[in-house]
Amino acid sequence: MTGSSSSPVAESTPGRAGLGPRAAAVLVFGSSAAVLVIEIVALRLLAPYLGLTLETSTMVIGIALSAIAFGSWLGGLVADHVDPRRLIGPALGVSGAVVALTPAVLRSTAEWAPVVLLLVAGLTILVPGALLSAVTPFVTKLRLTSLAETGTVVGRLSGVGTVGAIAGTVLTGFVLVSRLPVSGILLGLGALLVAGSAWFAWRTRGWSGAPALTLVVVAGGLAATAAPGGCDVETTYHCARVVADPGGGGGRTLVLDGLRHSHVDLADPTRLEFAYVRAVASVVDAAFPEGRPLVAHHVGGGGLTLPRYLAATRPGTRSVVSEIDGGVVRLAHDRLGLRPRAGVEVRVEDGRLGVRRLDTGSRDLVVGDAFGGVGVPWHLTTAEALSDVRRVLGSQGVYVVNLIDHGEMAFARAEVATLSATFGHVAVLGEPAATASGPAGEGGNLVVLASDRPVDLRAVQRELDARDTGWRVTSGERLDAWTGAAEPLTDDHAPVDQLLQPRGP
Structure with a gap:
C-alpha cells in the first residue's frame, strides 16, 4: 500500500x-x-x-x-x-x-x-x-x-x-x-x-x-x-429620575423607565396627587375608624407616598414596605425627603417573599402597588400569592391593590376573578368608563379592594367624591357582569404580559 x-x-x-x-x-x-x-x-x-x-x-x-x-x-x-x-x-x-x-x-x-x-x-x-x-x-x-x-x-x-x-x-x-x-x-x-x-x-x-x-x-x-434619556440614577431594575413640580414648592415625582410612579410633597405628606393614591386612601379611611393606628404591609414602595400618609393621618401606624429595588429606596432617601421615622420600615426584598415571611393574622391592611413597567409582576397576581395575602390579614383586614390595564381590560378582569375566588367581598374603583359593560374604554388605573368582611362601599364612594377623583365603585352583579368569564390566575398559568393590552392611539 x-x-x-x-x-x-x-x-x-x-x-x-x-x-x-x-x-x-x-x-x-x-x-x-x-x-x-x-x-x-x-x-x-x-x-x-x-x-x-x-x-x-x-x-x-x-x-x-x-x-x-x-x-x-x-x-x-x-x-x-x-x-x-x-x-x-x-x-x-x-x-x-x-x-x-x-x-x-x-x-x-x-x-x-x-x-x-x-x-x-x-x-x-x-x-x-x-x-x-x-x-x-x-x-x-x-x-x-x-x-x-x-x-x-x-x-x-x-x-x-x-x-x-x-x-x-x-x-x-x-x-x-x-x-x-x-x-x-x-x-x-x-x-x-x-x-x-x-x-x-x-x-x-x-x-x-x-x-x-x-x-x-x-x-x-x-x-x-x-x-x-439620561437618568438621575440607574438602579438594578430601573432608569430613575426625580422631577420637581413645575410650579415650585415641595412636590416631587418619581419617574421610573419614563413612567410616573410616585408623587410626594416634601412639606405635606397628606397631599395625594395621583387619583389612584387618593382612591387607596379613600378605601383605608372608609374601612377603618378615623385616626385609628394600623399595622400595614406595602408590596412595592416607590416614593412611599402611602406609608407617609398613614404615618401623618394615623399616628402610631406601623408600616413595613417590601421594595425590591434598593436603588429606588436610596433615591427616596436622597431626593424624596424620606428620613428614618417611627413606624415605617423599608425592606429590600421581593414582595411575595416579604408577605410570606409575615405572621398569620398580623396585618390590618395590605397595599399592593408593585409594577414592572405598566404591569404588576405576574407572581404577585396569582391565587397562591393572594392566598398568602389573605393569610396575613386579620378577620377585619383589607387588601387594596392598584392595577393598570387598557383595551379589553383582560388582565384586570382576570385579576378581579382571582381576587373574587380568594376573598369573600371584592369591589373595583375606577373611572366609570373603565368598568362599563359593552365596548372597552381607554382603561387606565383601577383600585381593587378585597376583604373577608363587608366594607361600607357607600362610605368609600363618599370619600372618593370628597377627594374629587371622579371615580365610581363597582361591586355585586355589575362587577360579576364586568368580570364575565375571565379565568383566575395561578402559579401554573398567569399570562399577565399577554393579557395586558397596549394603549390605543
Missing part, C-alpha cells in the same frame, strides 16, 4: 504556532462572555422605551440567539477561505466600536426617530453578537492540526465558550448592573474589545485598525453623555 497514514494531517494553517491554547481560550471565553453582556444590558437599555415585558425579553433573546447562530455559521464558512488571523482582530474591534456607540445611538433613536427603534436595536445586538460569535470558529480553525484531534479541540473550545457565556451572565446580573450605569458597562466592554483587537494584532503582526476604533470608542463615550 502506498500513501497510507495512521494519522491524516490536515492542511497546514498559517500562523497556528502564534496562537497557543491559552490565547485561544482567552479569545473564545472573552468573546462568548461579551455576547451575553450585550444581551442582558440591551434589555436594560430598551426598558424605558419598550417596557420590561415578556415580549421585550423574548425579542432581545431571540435576536441574540440569531446572532450567535449566524455568526457561528458564517465564521466557519469564511474561515475555510480566508486566513483567520486576518479576521479575529477586525471582528473584535468592530464589535467594540458598535457596542461603545450603542447607548448614544439607541437613546437618540428613541427620542428622535422612535419608528425605527426596533430596527436599530436589533442591529446593535445582531452585528456585535454575530462578529463575536464568529471568533470561536476562527480560533478553532487556527487550533486544528489534524483530524485525529478535531473532537478534542472543538469540544474544549466549545466548553470554554459556554463557561465564558455563563461568566458573562453572572457577572452582569450580579455585579455590573448593580454597580455601574448601563452606558458605562457598554463603553467599558467596547474598550476591552478594541484592546483585545490590538492585543491580537500585536501577537500576529496582522490587522492594525485598533487606533482608529479607539477613537470611535472615545466618541461613543462623549456621545453617550450628550444623548437624551
Whole structure:
C-alpha cells in the first residue's frame, strides 16, 4: 500500500504556532462572555422605551440567539477561505466600536426617530453578537492540526465558550448592573474589545485598525453623555429620575423607565396627587375608624407616598414596605425627603417573599402597588400569592391593590376573578368608563379592594367624591357582569404580559 497514514494531517494553517491554547481560550471565553453582556444590558437599555415585558425579553433573546447562530455559521464558512488571523482582530474591534456607540445611538433613536427603534436595536445586538460569535470558529480553525484531534479541540473550545457565556451572565446580573450605569458597562466592554483587537494584532503582526476604533470608542463615550434619556440614577431594575413640580414648592415625582410612579410633597405628606393614591386612601379611611393606628404591609414602595400618609393621618401606624429595588429606596432617601421615622420600615426584598415571611393574622391592611413597567409582576397576581395575602390579614383586614390595564381590560378582569375566588367581598374603583359593560374604554388605573368582611362601599364612594377623583365603585352583579368569564390566575398559568393590552392611539 502506498500513501497510507495512521494519522491524516490536515492542511497546514498559517500562523497556528502564534496562537497557543491559552490565547485561544482567552479569545473564545472573552468573546462568548461579551455576547451575553450585550444581551442582558440591551434589555436594560430598551426598558424605558419598550417596557420590561415578556415580549421585550423574548425579542432581545431571540435576536441574540440569531446572532450567535449566524455568526457561528458564517465564521466557519469564511474561515475555510480566508486566513483567520486576518479576521479575529477586525471582528473584535468592530464589535467594540458598535457596542461603545450603542447607548448614544439607541437613546437618540428613541427620542428622535422612535419608528425605527426596533430596527436599530436589533442591529446593535445582531452585528456585535454575530462578529463575536464568529471568533470561536476562527480560533478553532487556527487550533486544528489534524483530524485525529478535531473532537478534542472543538469540544474544549466549545466548553470554554459556554463557561465564558455563563461568566458573562453572572457577572452582569450580579455585579455590573448593580454597580455601574448601563452606558458605562457598554463603553467599558467596547474598550476591552478594541484592546483585545490590538492585543491580537500585536501577537500576529496582522490587522492594525485598533487606533482608529479607539477613537470611535472615545466618541461613543462623549456621545453617550450628550444623548437624551439620561437618568438621575440607574438602579438594578430601573432608569430613575426625580422631577420637581413645575410650579415650585415641595412636590416631587418619581419617574421610573419614563413612567410616573410616585408623587410626594416634601412639606405635606397628606397631599395625594395621583387619583389612584387618593382612591387607596379613600378605601383605608372608609374601612377603618378615623385616626385609628394600623399595622400595614406595602408590596412595592416607590416614593412611599402611602406609608407617609398613614404615618401623618394615623399616628402610631406601623408600616413595613417590601421594595425590591434598593436603588429606588436610596433615591427616596436622597431626593424624596424620606428620613428614618417611627413606624415605617423599608425592606429590600421581593414582595411575595416579604408577605410570606409575615405572621398569620398580623396585618390590618395590605397595599399592593408593585409594577414592572405598566404591569404588576405576574407572581404577585396569582391565587397562591393572594392566598398568602389573605393569610396575613386579620378577620377585619383589607387588601387594596392598584392595577393598570387598557383595551379589553383582560388582565384586570382576570385579576378581579382571582381576587373574587380568594376573598369573600371584592369591589373595583375606577373611572366609570373603565368598568362599563359593552365596548372597552381607554382603561387606565383601577383600585381593587378585597376583604373577608363587608366594607361600607357607600362610605368609600363618599370619600372618593370628597377627594374629587371622579371615580365610581363597582361591586355585586355589575362587577360579576364586568368580570364575565375571565379565568383566575395561578402559579401554573398567569399570562399577565399577554393579557395586558397596549394603549390605543
